[in-house]
Amino acid sequence: MRISLNNRSSQIINRNLLSTDIFEIFVNKLLKFTQYHIDSQMNLPKVLLTMSLCTFSFVHGDTPTNEQLFKMLREMQQQIEALQSRTLTAEAEATHAKNELSALKQKITENEESKAGSIDFENLIRTNAEYSYMVLDHTENTNTKQLRQLEALRDGDLKSRLTIGGNINALVNYQKANTDSKFGWLMRHPTSANQFGNEVSEAVIHSVSLQVTGRVTDNLTAYAELLYNPEQNFASGATITDLERNNINMRRAYLLYGDLASSPFYASIGKMDIPFGLNDTVNPFTNSTNWHSFAGLSYGAKVGYTANNWHLRAMAVQGGAQFRNANTSVHGSSVPSKLNNFALDANYTFEFDDDSTLLAGVSYQHGTAYCQDYEILPPGQRGGAGVQHFGDCDEDNPAIAAYLKYINDKLNVIVEYAQTLDEWPGTHNPVNPNFSDFSAQKNTTFTLGASYGFDFGLKNDVELSAEFSRFIAGDDGSPWEKQDQLVFGASYFLDNNVKFFAEYIHVDGWVPLNFLSGGNPDSDGFAQNNQSWSDQDSTTDAIVLGVTAAF
Numbered sequence: 342m343r344i345s346l347n348n349r350s351s352q353i354i355n356r357n358l359l360s361t362d363i364f365e366i367f368v369n370k371l372l373k374f375t376q377y378h379i380d381s382q383m384n385l386p387k388v389l390l391t392m393s394l395c396t397f398s399f400v401h402g403d404t405p406t407n408e409q410l411f412k413m414l415r416e417m418q419q420q421i422e423a424l425q426s427r428t429l430t431a432e433a434e435a436t437h438a439k440n441e442l443s444a445l446k447q448k449i450t451e452n453e454e455s456k457a458g459s460i461d462f463e464n465l466i467r468t469n470a471e472y473s474y475m476v477l478d479h480t481e482n483t484n485t486k487q488l489r490q491l492e493a494l495r496d497g498d499l500k501s502r503l504t505i506g507g508n509i510n511a512l513v514n515y516q517k518a519n520t521d522s523k524f525g526w527l528m529r530h531p532t533s534a535n536q537f538g539n540e541v542s543e544a545v546i547h548s549v550s551l552q553v554t555g556r557v558t559d560n561l562t563a564y565a566e567l568l569y570n571p572e573q574n575f576a577s578g579a580t581i582t583d584l585e586r587n588n589i590n591m592r593r594a595y596l597l598y599g600d601l602a603s604s605p606f607y608a609s610i611g612k613m614d615i616p617f618g619l620n621d622t623v624n625p626f627t628n629s630t631n632w633h634s635f636a637g638l639s640y641g642a643k644v645g646y647t648a649n650n651w652h653l654r655a656m657a658v659q660g661g662a663q664f665r666n667a668n669t670s671v672h673g674s675s676v677p678s679k680l681n682n683f684a685l686d687a688n689y690t691f692e693f694d695d696d697s698t699l700l701a702g703v704s705y706q707h708g709t710a711y712c713q714d715y716e717i718l719p720p721g722q723r724g725g726a727g728v729q730h731f732g733d734c735d736e737d738n739p740a741i742a743a744y745l746k747y748i749n750d751k752l753n754v755i756v757e758y759a760q761t762l763d764e765w766p767g768t769h770n771p772v773n774p775n776f777s778d779f780s781a782q783k784n785t786t787f788t789l790g791a792s793y794g795f796d797f798g799l800k801n802d803v804e805l806s807a808e809f810s811r812f813i814a815g816d817d818g819s820p821w822e823k824q825d826q827l828v829f830g831a832s833y834f835l836d837n838n839v840k841f842f843a844e845y846i847h848v849d850g851w852v853p854l855n856f857l858s859g860g861n862p863d864s865d866g867f868a869q870n871n872q873s874w875s876d877q878d879s880t881t882d883a884i885v886l887g888v889t890a891a892f
Contacts, residue, residue, distance in 0.1 A: 464500070464501045465501060465502045465503065466501060466502065466503045466504075466505060467500075467501040467503070467504055467505075468504065468505060468506050468892065469498060469499065469504050469506060470506060470836075470837070470838035470891050470892050471498075471837045471838055471891075472493055472498055472499065472504060472506065472554075473506025473507060473508060473552060473838065473891040473892060474508060474837065474838045474889075474891035475489055475493075476489065476490060476552055476554070476566075477506075477507070477508035477550045477552055477566070477891060478508070478889075479628065480621065480622050480624065480625070480626065480628065481621050481622075482621070483614065483619075483620045483621055483632060483636060484614035484615065484616055484617070484618075484620055484636065484637075485652075486614065487595075487597055487607065487609055487613070487643070487645070488607075488645065488647060488652065490554065490562065490564065490597065491562075491597070491599050491600075491601050491607055492601065494556070494562065494600070494601070495600070495601040495602050499554060499556060501556070502555065502556055503553060503554070503555050503556075504553075504554040504555075505551075505552070505553050505554075506551075506552055506891060506892055507549065507550060507551040507552065507891065507892055508548075508549070508550045508552075508889065508890070508891045508892075509546065509548075509549045509550075509889070509890050509891075510546070510547040510548045510549075510626070510887060510888075510889050511545075511546055511547070511887055511888050511890075512543070512544070512545055512546075512547045512626075512885060512886070512887040513543070513544045513885075513886045513887065514542065514543055514883055514884065514885040514886070514887075515540075515541075515542045515883065515884050516536065516540070516541045516542070516881060516882070516883040517539065517540050517881070517882050517883075518536075518539050518540075518879065518880065518881045518882075519539070519878075519879065519880050520539075520851065520876055520878070520879040520880075521538065521539060522536060522537050522538060522539075523851040523876060523879045523881075524536040524541065524851075524881050524883075525824060525826075525848030525849075525850065525851045525879060525880075525881040526627070526846050526848055526881055526883045527627075527628070527630075527633050527826070528547070528572065528573065528626070528627055528628065529572045529573065530572070530573060530574075530575070531851065531853055532853075534577075534578050534579060534580050535572070535580070535581065545571075545572065545581065546569075546571075547570070547572050547573075547887070548568065548569060548570040548572070548573070549568075549569040549570075550566060550567065550568050550569075550592070551566070551567040552564070552565070552566045552567075553565045553566075557596075559600060560598055560599065560600045561596065561597070561598050562596070562597040562598075562599075563595075563596055563597075564593065564594065564595055564596075564597060565591065565593070565594045566591070566592045566593040566594065567589050567590070567591060567592065568589065568590055568591075568592035569587070569588075569589045571586040571587050572586075574586040574587075574588070591612065592612075592638075593611075593612055593613055593614070593638075594611050594612050595609045595610060595611025595612060595613045596609060596610055596611060597609045599645075601647070605646055605647050605648035606644070606645070606646050607644070607645045607646075607647075608642070608643065608644045608645070609642070609643045610641075610642045610643075611640070612638070612639070612640050612664075613638070613639075613641065613643065613656075614636070614637065614638055615636075615637030615638065615639055615641070615656060615658060615666070615667060615684045615706065616643065616645075616654035616655075616656050616684050616685070616686035616704065617635060617636075617637055617666075617684045617686060617704045617705075617706045617740070617742055617759075618631060618635050618636070618686075618704050618742035618744055618757060618759050619631070619702065619742075619744035619746060619755065619757045620632040620635065620636040620757070621746070621755060622755070622788070622790060622808060623753055623754075623755060623790040623791060623792040623806040623807075623808050623830075624790070624806055624808050624828045624830045624844060625804070625806065625830045625831070625832035625840065625842035625843075625844060625889075626830070626842055626844055626885060626887055626889070627826075627828050627830075627844055627846055627885070629757070629788040629790070629808060629810045629826075630786055630788060630810035630811060630812045630824070630826050631742075631757045631759055631786050631787070631788045631810060633812070634666070634759065634784065634786040634812055635666050635706075635709070635740065635742065635759045635786060636665060636666060637658075637663065637665050637666040637667045637684070637706065638663065638664040638665040638666075638667075639658050639659055639663035639664060639665070639667045639682075640658075640659040640663065640677070641656050641657050641658040641659050641680070641682075642656065642657045643655070643656040643657075644656075650689055650690040650691070650692070651687070651688075651689055652686075652687075652688050652689075652690075652702075653686070653687050654684075654685070654686045654687075655683070655684070655685050655686075656683060656684045656685075657680055657682075657683050658680075658682035658683055658684055658706075658707075658708070659677045659679075659680055659682065660677055660678070660679040660680060660681040660682050660708070661674070661675045661676050661677030661678065661679070662675035662677065662710070662731040662732070663677065663682075665710075666706075666709055666710045667682055667706070667708060667709065667710065668682075668708055668709065668710045668712055668731070668734055668737075669681050669682040669707065669708030669712075669734070669737045670712075670733070670734045670735065670736065670737060673733060673735070674733050675731060675732060675733045675734065681708075682706075682707050682708040682737075683706075683707050684704065684705065684706040684707070685704065685705045685706075686702060686703070686704040686705075687702060687703060687704075688700055688701060688702025688703075688744075689701055689702070695749065696749075696750070697747065697748060697749035697750070698747070698748050698749075699745065699746070699747050699748075700744075700745065700746040700747075700748075701744075701745050702743070702744050702745075703741070703742065703743050703744075704741065704742040704743075704744075704759075705739065705740070705741055705742075706739060706740050706742075707737060707739050708734075708737040708738065708739065709738050709739065709740045709761055709784070710730060710731075710854075711738050711740075711761050711765040711784040712734035712735075712736060712737060712738040712765070712766070713728050713729060713730070713732045713733070713734055713765075713766065713767045714728075714734075714735060714766040714767055715727050715728060715766065715767045715769060715770055715771055715772070715858060715859075715860070716728070716729065716732070716767075716860065717771070717772060717870075718860075718868050722867075722868075723862070723865075723866035723867055723868075724862065724866070724868060725855070725856055725860055725861060725862050725868055726772075726856075726859070726860030726868035726870055727767065727770070727855075727856045727857070727858055727859050727860025727861065727868070727870070728765075728767035728768075728854070728855065728856060728857055728858060728860070729855060729856075730854045730855050735766075736763075738761050738762070738763045738765065739761065739762045739763070740759060740760060740761045740762060740784075741759070741760060741762065742757065742758065742759035742760075743757070743758050743759075744756065744757040744758070745757075751793050751794035751795075751802060751804075752791070752792075752793050753791065753792045753793070754790070754791045755788065755789070755790050755791075756787075756788070756789055757787060757788045758785075758786075758787045759785070759786050759787070760783055760784065760785045760786070761783045761784045761785075762783070763783065764780075764781035764782055764783050765781060765782065765783065765784050765814065766781055767781075767857075767858060768781045768782050768814055768815050768816070768819075768821065768857070768858055769781040769858065770858045770859045770860075770870070770873070772859070772860075772870040772871075773859055773870055773871050773872070775871075776819065776858065776859065776873070778816075779815060779816040779818070779819040779858075780816050781816075782813070782814065782815055782816055784812075784813070784814055785813040786810070786811065786812050786813065787810065787811055788808065788809070788810035789808070789809050789810070790806065790807065790808030790809070790810075791806065791807060791808075792804050792805065792806035792807075792830075793805060793806075799833070800835075801833065801834050801835075802833075803831060803832070803833050804830075804831070804832045804833070805829075805830070805831050806828075806829070806830040806831070806832075807827075807828070807829050807830075808826075808827070808828045808830075809825070809826070809827050809828075810825075810826050811823055811824070811825050811826075812824045812825075812826075812852065814852055814857060815852075815857070815858065815875075819858070819873075819875075820873045820875040820876055820877055821852045821857040821858050821873055821875035822850070822852075822877055823850055823852065823877075824848065824849070824850035824851065824852040825848065825849040825850060826846065826847075826848050827846070827847045827848075828844055828845070828846050828847075829844065829845045830842060830843065830844045830845075831843045831844075838890065838891040838892070839888070839889070839890045839891070840888070840889045840890075841887075841888055842885075842886075842887055842888075842889070843884075843885065843886050843887075844883075844884070844885040845882075845883070845884055845885075846881070846882070846883040846884075846885065847880070847881070847882050848880065848881040848882075848883075849877075849879075849880055850875075850876070850877050850879060851874075851875060851876045851879035851881075852875045853874070853875070856873070856874060857873065857875050858873055858875070859871070859872060859873040861873075861874045
């Protein structure tokens with residue numbers, strides 16, 4: 342008898358654990374039977390010899406001769422050897438079958454453990470609305486999304502191979518300015534192509550984001566984020582209905598390596614947020630002035646460490662002019678052809694007996710966007726002079742930031758301060774004698790805000806907030822001295838992925854980054870060095886109602 346596990350048997354066993362148990366019982370029975378025969382071989386010659394002698398005497402009526410007896414013994418010996426050979430063969434085949442069965446069961450067990458502890462292959466693509474809201478939200482965790490993603494992976498929120506989702510911001514707003522076509526609310530680009538006259542109103546989709554998070558391995562995660570944002574899209578001279586503003590771009594994309602369950606270190610490479618400052622807001626929708634001034638987005642490579650309440654990050658930032666707030670000179674140009682910029686951030690979370698926490702952090706960035714000089718054009722040449730925000734820089738301008746975030750149950754307080762270490766050369770206008778007394782200044786920005794959740798008898802709390810932030814770019818008394826933003830907000834989460842909100846915004850000053858100290862082109866295309874379109878007397882008031890929904 343020959344026993345083996347062919348491919349067909351393996352497939353059956355792999356699919357049916359009951360069949361595996363039956364086969365195991367059969368193999369054990371076979372081994373016992375074989376052992377019995379081996380143990381019985383010592384008595385078998387005597388039994389055969391006795392039977393042969395009895396049969397010979399019965400047939401011949403006499404005892405056998407020595408020659409007949411020798412022949413009988415030889416035949417019995419051959420039979421015994423044949424039986425021993427078959428017994429040993431059966432034993433070897435049974436042992437091989439048992440070993441093969443054991444290996445197959447071990448493989449099934451390992452597959453089950455891998456499936457339970459790693460990726461849920463039964464759900465290859467899934468959605469997670471709460472995760473999508475978190476990773477696409479522009480108001481909180483603005484430059485710590487990667488840490489939040491690693492925490493989601495560690496906590497088992499992303500078991501599928503792909504997690505897809507999106508976020509949409511729908512707005513109705515009314516704005517009023519005391520100066521023609523100068524609206525200072527920065528959630529829309531402040532140009533006459535976007536807002537015209539003294540009063541504007543709209544019902545629009547402010548932005549739509551789509552995200553794909555892929556678990557490549559247990560340690561490697563791929564992330565891609567698409568953005569449609571016609572109200573904040575950089576497209577000179579275009580309205581929100583022009584095709585130039587109605588495009589979709591890859592806002593963020595990177596590979597993230599890390600597993601917080603096994604190591605506090607992580608790393609990433611791609612297009613991502615620069616680890617500088619907090620840049621969060623307590624407002625339900627409107628970003629703080631710190632975000633508008635210093636929130637960076639660039640190509641680069643980042644490493645991070647998080648353990649014992651510490652979060653440390655370092656990022657090598659691509660040089661030249663990047664997507665937001667990063668610019669270092671590359672052979673006197675803004676061409677991003679050298680990895681010569683970097684940023685560092687360190688923060689610590691203090692935990693108190695009343696379960697409140699205080700996050701305190703500091704940051705440094707080697708090259709910010711505030712490094713351009715005042716460009717002078719020859720007389721009669723068309724084009725813009727002055728400061729052009731993504732232009733070339735002769736020297737790098739570093740910046741530092743410090744921030745606090747206090748949370749106590751329903752109370753949330755943030756404080757943030759950021760400043761360049763050197764003056765922004767372009768904040769001095771060397772052409773207009775009326776501006777000669779205004780020296781170049783450092784870019785300084787600060788934010789102070791608080792929010793609290795009130796119980797009004799609804800399913801969830803209603804969060805009320807107030808925040809003030811200031812952007813300082815010029816000398817005292819200059820038209821581009823500063824721009825202040827005050828926001829009062831209210832928000833209510835219908836669910837953890839749907840937020841209704843309302844805001845009142847008041848803005849003092851109108852200081853666009855391009856041509857802030859003069860040189861903006863006139864209607865004929867010639868630079869106006871004798872004036873600045875920045876305006877300290879300009880004010881804007883806005884009322885915004887909206888919904889943020891993630892899916």
